[in-house]
Amino acid sequence: MASVSNDATKDQFKSYLARKGLRVTNQRLAIFDAAFAQTKHFTAEDLLDQARRIDDSVSRATVYRTLPIMTESALLREVDIGTGEKYYVRNPQENAQMAQVICLDCDRIFEISAPFMEWYGNTVSSKLGLTPVTQRLQVSARCIALRETGACKNKVT
Amino acid sequence: MASVSNDATKDQFKSYLARKGLRVTNQRLAIFDAAFAQTKHFTAEDLLDQARRIDDSVSRATVYRTLPIMTESALLREVDIGTGEKYYVRNPQENAQMAQVICLDCDRIFEISAPFMEWYGNTVSSKLGLTPVTQRLQVSARCIALRETGACKNKVT
DNA sequence: CTGCCTGCAAACTCTTTGCACGAAT
């Protein structure tokens, strides 16, 4: 069921758990599989639904307890778009600086590479006597096609 | 008690209310005064505390109901730094694009002018067939001085 | 076996809302 490319990543996850003295449980593995089955940004609730399809013993609490582990291990990245709920995405291997374009019409989140962000963070932080830790650049936008033709080509739902 | 410079802004607020057919109540005025007495970014709770010192009949609900009015009238600007609670700041007259540098050590939020953000939003959005609505650029950073000398010069608390 | 991990449900934080009273126009 798991794709070939995920197996290597799953081993990463297992060894991260081992290194931290954490246990490899069925629930954690189900949550891992659920996360890597997602094709776009997902919420904790999305993840719970999917994980329960794999192992119906997975509880909401465990999802919330596992997400920090997966972000700390750099398997996932947290994306806060200011809507109250947090989103997560699979983290690319390259430590690329990513920005998000959020379409307010179709609710999709596009990840865009934004390498200059790092330069910006360094420049502006050093002036304040600070060192940058994280940076985020987000653009909320509306669909042009939707307004003109009544249809949004990106709409997936 | 109100500073001279706030009186003109308060008139702006009153005329905005009138224009929208909203009533000028003591609570709304107290919340206005409380907001403009703030020297830095503040939360709804901060605003409630301050407003109650001016008029102790102000309730939490009214603060939450008044904040949207003040942001829609462009007197305040909402700043979401992804901490669960929303922050607000007095909005400068110029419609400048602002970025935030958030110090994780002293919890201060610095507003930085970032004019290129608009260009970025336009460029990236148009490629996706979108028109930008809002943009935000935020850098989370740590205080260099704090780590080296154990003291953060920016620490105000 | 030992103790970390789990599910459950309650608790928490921030914000929103229904309702009846009160005040602005």
Add this chain to the structure above:
DNA sequence: ATTCGTGCAAAGAGTTTGCAGGCAG
């Protein structure tokens, strides 16, 4: 007088946590 605005308290949404039992190492 009309309404809109208000305080109160309850309800929401998303997330966290205490506890008793379960399973990995």
